[in-house]
Structure formats: structure tokens, C-alpha cells
Amino acid sequence: MRPLLITALLTIGLMQPAPARTLEIEVYGMTCAFCVDSLQRTFNKNEEVEKVDVSLEQKKVRLETRGDLPSVETIRQMILDAGFTPIKITELPDSSD
């Protein structure tokens, strides 16, 4: 009975979605409204990204993701493909804690 219970608990634990993350990325090379639009279009194509905010003033992109994805490497590549230079990626503490 006990192994069965442990297996059930583990299965339920694995089925839980990874917690949402908020990432802030410092991006160099953004100059105008089109840069903002490019980055928003790029990240909105990714199903794991729930929200994208871009600050031309602070040279930052803030992403809210559903879970562990996209990875840091994927995010870097997406920014490079949009034509900019990713500098630093910081995971912000969960404000709901």
C-alpha cells in the first residue's frame, strides 16, 4: 500500500506545472518603436511566454513565462534573431511570496 501511495504522490507532483517566472533582460541596441514591436512579436510567438513588456528607456525586456521554458539560451537566441544584443538575464523574485 505504501509504495503505491508514494508512486501516486510522485505522479501528482510531476504533473504539477512548473511555477511561472518573471525574467528581466537587459538588451542593447534597441533604438525605436519598431525595436519594441520586433521583440514583442518575437516573444509573443512563443507559447510559454505569457506577457512581454519592453522599456526603451531602461533598455529592458520583462517576460512572464508559464514555467521553466523558454530556456535562457533560447531567450538569448530570440533576442539575437530580433537584431539586438542580450546583456544580462535576471530572474525576479515571485511577488506572490
Add this chain to the structure above:
Amino acid sequence: MGLRSLVALPVDKGGSVVRFTLESTDDANTDYLITNAAYGLSADQTLLFGLPYRIEPAGSDRTGDLSVLYRHIGWREDNWDGTNRLGLLIGALLPSQTESDSAAQAGLVYTHFKNRNEIDSDLVYRFGNDDRLDSARYDISWQYRLHPDKRPAWGLVPELNSVLELNGRWLEDEDVVHQVTVGLQWIHPRLVLEGGVVRDISNSSESRVLLSTRFHF
């Protein structure tokens, strides 16, 4: 990006831009519709197309030569308050009329952006095939953000830029025609409305008006 030239336009991978420009010359009573398109193959590689169509005067041969350019950004220096980019241009000018000759074209484009100022400059030389004469053009464009003074911390508001350009057009065996262009750009994240006045400052005092809109998607 300047008013007279599209070659400095930043385009992301898989991104597209379409621009329609109406160019009207009062003295010669001619109107042209110039359609430009750009497609981003990668962050550093872009295809650029341009096709003029003469609206006035009517008649035959209204479609001009199709310009096809491949742009490769070979050097890029992004920093906190701007960017510097240098690109190579290579392509062809394809005649729409069978009796015309084509040309190969090559050039350079450089962009400097810092805070509220952007300077785009490009030089393109066209090597005419067969009976086609060589030609060249240069554009130096300075754009200054008039509004807003300070951008919002997050998100965007529409922006207004002033544009001042020095342009030059040259045809083999003739002198360079230098021009000055003054205009405004209203920039929304996916749409730009822009207009300006072009005035020849060397051979004649001919002037023309440009009105253009471009869409990013």
C-alpha cells in the same frame, strides 16, 4: 531610417516591411508611386526591393526598374544608449522594359544611433550593363526625436522625428546633383507616416514632395 533611402531599415529575422511613397514634382508635373519591401532573412541579412511606377504623365513604360539588394550587416556595436552598424549592399537593377539594360549595384550603409539622434548614410554604385550608363547615389540622413522628450518607463507612445538629409544622384558623364530633404516622421510601433520636401541645390532649384507610409509585420 531616412526618407529617401530604405537601406538602413532594421528588420528582424522573419520580419517584413512594406513602404509606399508618393513622389510629386510640380515643375515637371510628374507623380511616382514607389513601392519598397524588405524581408529579414536573419538579424544580419535582409532582402530589399524597390519598384517605381509613374502615375503622371500617363502613357507607356510606366513601370520602372526593379531594384533588388541584399544587405549584410558585417559589423555591429550595440551599447546602452544606441548602436553603430555597418552593412554591405549588393544586388541588381532589373529593367521592366525589354529594350532597357540591367545594372549590378553595390554599396555600403552605416547607421549611428545615440539617445535622440540617428544618422544613416549610404552609398550605392550601379554598374551599367551594355548600353546602360553607370550611376551612383548617396544619402546622409539625420533624424532627431522631437517628441517625447523622455520615453515612458515601460511601453510606448507614438514618436515624432524631424528629418534632415543631404542626398546626391549621379549619372555617368554628368555632374552630381546634390539635394536637401527636410521632413517629419510620425512613428507608431507598426506604422510610420512620413513626408518631406526635396530640393535640388546644384543644377536646378527643382523641388518635389514626398509622402510615404510604411507597415511592419
